[in-house]
Amino acid sequence: MAVLYEEQSMLRDMAREWAVNESPVNAWRKVRDAGLDFDASKWAEMGQMGWAGIIVPEEFGGTDFGWMSLGLVVEELGKTLTASPLVASSLAASAIALGGSQAQKEKYLPQLASGELIGTLAFDEGSRHRGAVAEASVLGGKLSGTKSFVHEANGAGLFVVLASDGVYLVEKGEGVSVSDRELVDRRDHAEVTFASAPAEKLADGSDNLADEILDRARILTAAEMLGMAQYVFDTTLAYLKQRVQFNQVLSTFQALQHRMAGLYTDLELMRTAVEAGLTALDTGFKVPEAACLAKARSNDVLHLMSREGVQLHGGVGMTDEYDVGFYLKRARVLEASWGGSGFLKDRHAKLNGY
Amino acid sequence: MATAAETRPEDDLETFRGEVKAFLKANFPDELKGKGNALRSVEGPTEETEAEKAWRVAMGSRGWGTPTWPKQYGGGGLSKKQARVLEQEMAVAAAWNPIGGMGVMMFGPTLLEYGNETQKQEHIPPICRGEIRWCQGYSEPNAGSDLANLQTFAEDRGDHYVVNGQKTWTSGGQWADKCFCLVRTDRSDKHTGISFLLIDMDAPGVEVRPIQMISGMSPFCETFFTDVQVPKENLVGKEGQGWTIGKRLLQHERTNISGGGASMLNAQPLSKIAKDYLGTDENGQLVDADLRGRIADYEIAWNTFLLTARRAIEESKAQGGVSEISSILKNVGSKLGQQRAELLIEIMGFRGLGWEGEGFRQKELEHVRGWLFGKATTIYGGSTEIQNNIIAKRILGMLDHQ
Numbered sequence: 158m159a160v161l162y163e164e165q166s167m168l169r170d171m172a173r174e175w176a177v178n179e180s181p182v183n184a185w186r187k188v189r190d191a192g193l194d195f196d197a198s199k200w201a202e203m204g205q206m207g208w209a210g211i212i213v214p215e216e217f218g219g220t221d222f223g224w225m226s227l228g229l230v231v232e233e234l235g236k237t238l239t240a241s242p243l244v245a246s247s248l249a250a251s252a253i254a255l256g257g258s259q260a261q262k263e264k265y266l267p268q269l270a271s272g273e274l275i276g277t278l279a280f281d282e283g284s285r286h287r288g289a290v291a292e293a294s295v296l297g298g299k300l301s302g303t304k305s306f307v308h309e310a311n312g313a314g315l316f317v318v319l320a321s322d323g324v325y326l327v328e329k330g331e332g333v334s335v336s337d338r339e340l341v342d343r344r345d346h347a348e349v350t351f352a353s354a355p356a357e358k359l360a361d362g363s364d365n366l367a368d369e370i371l372d373r374a375r376i377l378t379a380a381e382m383l384g385m386a387q388y389v390f391d392t393t394l395a396y397l398k399q400r401v402q403f404n405q406v407l408s409t410f411q412a413l414q415h416r417m418a419g420l421y422t423d424l425e426l427m428r429t430a431v432e433a434g435l436t437a438l439d440t441g442f443k444v445p446e447a448a449c450l451a452k453a454r455s456n457d458v459l460h461l462m463s464r465e466g467v468q469l470h471g472g473v474g475m476t477d478e479y480d481v482g483f484y485l486k487r488a489r490v491l492e493a494s495w496g497g498s499g500f501l502k503d504r505h506a507k508l509n510g511y
Numbered sequence: 512m513a514t515a516a517e518t519r520p521e522d523d524l525e526t527f528r529g530e531v532k533a534f535l536k537a538n539f540p541d542e543l544k545g546k547g548n549a550l551r552s553v554e555g556p557t558e559e560t561e562a563e564k565a566w567r568v569a570m571g572s573r574g575w576g577t578p579t580w581p582k583q584y585g586g587g588g589l590s591k592k593q594a595r596v597l598e599q600e601m602a603v604a605a606a607w608n609p610i611g612g613m614g615v616m617m618f619g620p621t622l623l624e625y626g627n628e629t630q631k632q633e634h635i636p637p638i639c640r641g642e643i644r645w646c647q648g649y650s651e652p653n654a655g656s657d658l659a660n661l662q663t664f665a666e667d668r669g670d671h672y673v674v675n676g677q678k679t680w681t682s683g684g685q686w687a688d689k690c691f692c693l694v695r696t697d698r699s700d701k702h703t704g705i706s707f708l709l710i711d712m713d714a715p716g717v718e719v720r721p722i723q724m725i726s727g728m729s730p731f732c733e734t735f736f737t738d739v740q741v742p743k744e745n746l747v748g749k750e751g752q753g754w755t756i757g758k759r760l761l762q763h764e765r766t767n768i769s770g771g772g773a774s775m776l777n778a779q780p781l782s783k784i785a786k787d788y789l790g791t792d793e794n795g796q797l798v799d800a801d802l803r804g805r806i807a808d809y810e811i812a813w814n815t816f817l818l819t820a821r822r823a824i825e826e827s828k829a830q831g832g833v834s835e836i837s838s839i840l841k842n843v844g845s846k847l848g849q850q851r852a853e854l855l856i857e858i859m860g861f862r863g864l865g866w867e868g869e870g871f872r873q874k875e876l877e878h879v880r881g882w883l884f885g886k887a888t889t890i891y892g893g894s895t896e897i898q899n900n901i902i903a904k905r906i907l908g909m910l911d912h913q
């Protein structure tokens with residue numbers, strides 16, 4: 158665990174307490190059973206607690222607490238599978254903070270920071286992430302193109318869209334149509350089609366704006382995955398300590414002790430990688446490398462953890478009644494988001510000149 | 512299979528192949544081409560179409576759904592080589608076996624070995640015709656890996672037993688006509704107190720409650736027995752012989768899971784699917800080099816598995832007993848099946864993670880359900896861990912705290 162400032166520990170404790178009491182896994186189960194994407198009243202609470210503005214500068218209504226702080230909150234919400242647009246909307250806000258004009262910042266950041274406006278990234282066009290490449294194009298301030306599997310698209314009012322010549326802001330409305338895509342995690346995803354939708358460029362950022370945004374997406378997603386991996390590990394360990402077969406609790410079998418020791422090791426390595434990513438964002442040092450590290454490690458560890466979680470629960474792990482299957486399903490969606498391990502390994506190699 | 516095949520030396524294989532071709536031409540309806548569904552057995556019965564029924568009856572009356580079972584009980588009476596020809600020709604015609612389920616995979620072979628003549632005459636022919644569904648009543652809430660801890664009790668009442676207790680994870684229990692069950696007839700000994708009993712699922716006192724799975728389907732149930740009367744004729748083998756018979760049945764189950772397997776034999780190669788989804792470069796190589804390497808890795812492992820499975824069969828034949836290496840096949844086969852499903856997700860990306868609704872091909876949605884259901888293959892039929900314990904103890908002699 159990284160060494161935290163006092164404010165950060167307080168924020169984490171508050172998030173943990175809120176997630177456990179107000180948004181346990183069972184709350185997600187109810188949201189799913191009701192056919193909703195997320196609980197709007199819980200999202201409003203998050204907004205009131207200031208979580209949507211953690212990485213937004215104070216002058217635009219945020220708290221500017223930084224990425225480590227946001228990561229801590231996202232991790233806690235990941236543990237209980239809290240469905241909310243927090244990650245997506247924070248990423249949209251960070252895109253504007255990085256590349257927006259003063260006017261764009263003034264217009265959008267306060268609304269995003271309060272949570273009343275939901276933003277999201279609409280970058281990928283195929284079913285697999287391919288980096289900062291897009292066919293969508295802009296002609297005379299109108300954007301056209303189709304974005305596949307956009308997270309939180311139904312709830313979003315503002316899209317941060319990657320086009321062939323840069324990153325644009327498009328408000329939901331004229332020229333924008335959203336078609337639901339129901340993935341295994343049962344959260345909010347959709348295909349978004351832009352047909353000559355009015356678009357404004359984020360023109361004040363660096364030449365690498367799209368990559369910078371994607372690196373933030375990778376790292377913040379990894380923070381959610383860390384929470385999930387931790388939760389699967391904790392519940393599996395607790396289960397093994399309680400389930401009796403052959404007249405003894407399963408945790409007394411050495412084969413299982415070694416499996417859990419291995420997973421514990423992986424989990425700690427994953428934590429280091431994720432925290433290094435968040436720290437890189439706060440210091441601005443070697444972010445692309447840190448993003449590869451954080452997301453690639455998270456992909457591999459959560460993949461294994463989610464499989465082992467089901468396996469070690471035995472038959473009950475295969476049931477909808479137990480929570481562990483939810484994590485398996487959400488895990489694959491996040492693994493595929495912003496770069497699977499193959500993509501990230503390739504990116505790591507390229508960044509290092511081989 | 513447990514049974515001696517009735518070979519027909521007068522038929523050379525090519526004549527037989529001609530016979531199969533003619534049969535398929537005459538009986539396999541075009542509209543059913545390639546419609547065999549690997550998940551059929553876990554999705555429960557759907558309304559049988561005219562064509563499906565005709566096909567089942569045609570196969571059933573020849574006994575070709577259970578090709579190597581003895582003819583006298585309704586099987587095909589084919590030799591292994593003939594059965595292989597049948598399989599090959601069916602694959603060519605995109606035909607599939609309409610007769611399956613636990614009766615075929617596990618219970619039939621076990622009954623042929625341990626049942627008495629009356630039991631075989633009664634139960635085997637309807638299995639060969641695909642008329643009766645069987646389910647497996649082994650596991651209980653506190654008897655999973657430790658199966659011998661089962662507590663469902665069959666009390667001796669002279670000419671019948673009265674059964675009380677609870678089973679769980681009963682696959683297809685809600686659709687089954689009958690259940691082969693492990694019950695306790697004696698509480699004084701863990702293993703020799705177990706008997707193998709056949710129970711009608713519509714007998715008074717049998718109640719099933721479906722359990723929902725992570726894949727969204729409810730292919731299994733909790734099964735409750737309350738004062739269920741079971742005639743003594745339904746005891747297979749002797750009282751107390753249930754553990755031996757039950758374990759023999761598990762061997763058939765494991766063979767079938769490792770070959771779960773077998774459905775992948777006719778499946779499209781991963782490399783082909785990957786080329787379709789990802790495309791190739793100017794040299795014809797898959798564009799994602801990392802994924803390309805991992806698919807190659809998988810294919811090498813899969814081919815090695817197939818060769819090993821064949822080696823196990825040949826060794827068993829030569830030795831006249833089960834080869835030791837067959838014990839590794841369940842673990843290898845089930846793991847490879849899972850690995851394939853995970854690779855498919857990587858190939859398809861988000862399209863390989865659809866739950867329902869618009870935007871996905873039917874095949875993609877089926878893969879997702881198959882991926883989730885497939886997580887069970889390393890749990891049921893003896894989990895990977897339990898199989899490893901068996902390998903370590905029985906083959907390697909690594910006993911606990913010697």
Ligand SMILES: Cc1cc2nc3c(=O)[nH]c(=O)nc-3n(C[C@H](O)[C@H](O)[C@H](O)COP(=O)(O)OP(=O)(O)OC[C@H]3O[C@@H](n4cnc5c(N)ncnc54)[C@H](O)[C@@H]3O)c2cc1C
Binds near residue numbers: 468
């Ligand atoms: C889809 C599905 C269908 C099924 N269908 C049927 C059916 O039709 N009929 C039926 O009777 N049963 C069925 N089963 C039940 C299945 O046989 C059991 O789930 C299995 O035996 C494991 O038991 P359990 O679930 O109680 O897990 P547990 O025994 O509680 O095991 C939990 C975990 O601990 C591990 N473990 C247990 N003991 C040891 C040990 N000594 N050393 C190391 N690791 C250990 C296990 O491998 C597993 O990973 C089905 C199960 C599934 C998932």
